[in-house]
Amino acid sequence: MDVEVLKTQHGRIIRLASALGGTAAVLKTSDDATRARELMSALNVALTEHLAIEDGELYPILMQSDDVSVRDLAQHYVEDMGALSGVWAHYFMEWTQARILAERDRFAGVTKGLIGALAHRVAREEDTLYPTMLAATNFDVGAHGRSRAAF
Numbered sequence: 001m002d003v004e005v006l007k008t009q010h011g012r013i014i015r016l017a018s019a020l021g022g023t024a025a026v027l028k029t030s031d032d033a034t035r036a037r038e039l040m041s042a043l044n045v046a047l048t049e050h051l052a053i054e055d056g057e058l059y060p061i062l063m064q065s066d067d068v069s070v071r072d073l074a075q076h077y078v079e080d081m082g083a084l085s086g087v088w089a090h091y092f093m094e095w096t097q098a099r100i101l102a103e104r105d106r107f108a109g110v111t112k113g114l115i116g117a118l119a120h121r122v123a124r125e126e127d128t129l130y131p132t133m134l135a136a137t138n139f140d141v142g143a144h145g146r147s148r149a150a151f
Contacts, residue, residue: 001057001137003130009050010122016043017115024111033101036111044092051085058129061137070136077129084117 020039023032055078062074091114100107 001061001133003134006050006053006058006130007126009046009053010126013043013046013050014119014122016046017118021111021115024108027100027104027108030097030101033097036095036100036107037097040092040095044088047085047088051081054081058133062133065136067136070132073129073132077125081121084121087114087117 016039020036020043023036023039027033027036059074059078062070065071065074091110095107095110
């Protein structure tokens with residue numbers, strides 16, 4: 001498992017979320033609402049790709065750990081992400097271009113809150129989850145910053 005791939009995806013997620021937040025904060029026109037939906041769609045793709053790797057590779061590795069605290073941490077992250085994914089899915093479906101334009105101020109506030117939650121999640125993953133995965137699986141970071149098994 002290459003943690004650097006996940007971190008690169010985090011960078012893309014944060015860039016898209018920041019652009020969405022900036023657009024939401026100054027949204028005035030139909031073109032702005034179109035841009036917001038484009039950013040939401042791009043962010044949805046980035047989140048889906050990221051979660052597929054975490055769900056398919058990262059969490060299964062952690063759930064197989066002999067260390068119960070690692071398994072508990074993984075379970076906590078799975079549950080927490082499930083809640084955040086549900087909030088994102090509702091937001092993504094609820095905020096159509098027409099609704100964004102009709103409720104600009106509410107959209108800006110909801111978007112700011114959701115982006116804050118995403119940014120917090122990314123920070124927690126990089127500060128706690130990924131280092132735990134590397135330690136639990138006896139991985140280290142090679143000279144080029146790529147994770148590799150330490151045998």
